[in-house]
Amino acid sequence: MNIEDIREKINQAAAQVFGAMYFTPVELLPQVPPEHKWNLEDKYIKAAISYSGPHQAALEFYFPITLGKNITAGFIGVDENALNDNQIIDTMREAANMIIGSFLGMIDPEGASKLGIPKAEMTADFSPVQLPDFLPMALTSDFGLMWIFFKQ
Numbered sequence: 001m002n003i004e005d006i007r008e009k010i011n012q013a014a015a016q017v018f019g020a021m022y023f024t025p026v027e028l029l030p031q032v033p034p035e036h037k038w039n040l041e042d043k044y045i046k047a048a049i050s051y052s053g054p055h056q057a058a059l060e061f062y063f064p065i066t067l068g069k070n071i072t073a074g075f076i077g078v079d080e081n082a083l084n085d086n087q088i089i090d091t092m093r094e095a096a097n098m099i100i101g102s103f104l105g106m107i108d109p110e111g112a113s114k115l116g117i118p119k120a121e122m123t124a125d126f127s128p129v130q131l132p133d134f135l136p137m138a139l140t141s142d143f144g145l146m147w148i149f150f151k152q
Contacts (some may be wrong), residue, residue: 001055001107007137010148013102014139017095022071026139026146033138033145038128041065041144045089047096047120051104053113060134060149061096062126067143068092085122093120 011028018026043065050058063071065088072091073080097118104113126147128136134149 003135006135006150009103009106010099010137010150011139013099013106014146014148016102017098018071018141021098022074022095024067024071024141024143026141029138029140029145032128032136035128039144040126042124044123044126044147045092045120046123046126047093047118049096049100049118050116051100051113052116053108055104055108055113056152058134058151059096059100060131061092061099062123062128062147062149063092063095064141064144064146065122067141067146070143071095089120089122093118096120 007028014026014028018024041064045063045065045068047061047063048059050056068088068091069080069083072083072088075091076087097115101115104115128138128147131149134151137148137150139146139148
């Protein structure tokens with residue numbers, strides 16, 4: 001599968017999950033914006049997941065904290081101020097899991113590939129240039145840029 005197909009299917013999966021589950025539209029930008037437009041936040045939720053089999057890859061998601069708080073508050077039905085970091089981390093770990101599950105359903109309808117266990121953590125040292133071996137993707141949202149890094 002070529003890179004453009006991968007980008008399009010990840011975009012479809014992310015848009016489907018965020019639209020249907022969290023009522024928050026996201027859209028893949030045609031290219032990573034220049035550095036002066038990144039507007040990086042102080043904290044991100046990093047979620048990492050891989051899959052193996054006939055298709056295999058590793059992905060890392062970096063969700064801005066404002067997006068994570070909004071999604072989590074809406075999903076569990078509490079005020080953002082009442083959230084703790086673990087609730088946000090758990091919600092965004094599950095978001096990454098659902099995105100890749102949906103993506104795998106598109107590229108491997110027979111289900112021969114196996115999804116790994118997602119890991120997530122809060123991080124304050126994110127930079128889009130820190131993963132040079134990965135294909136970077138930036139998605140827009142009402143809560144800043146969401147980043148996905150893909151490595152086959």
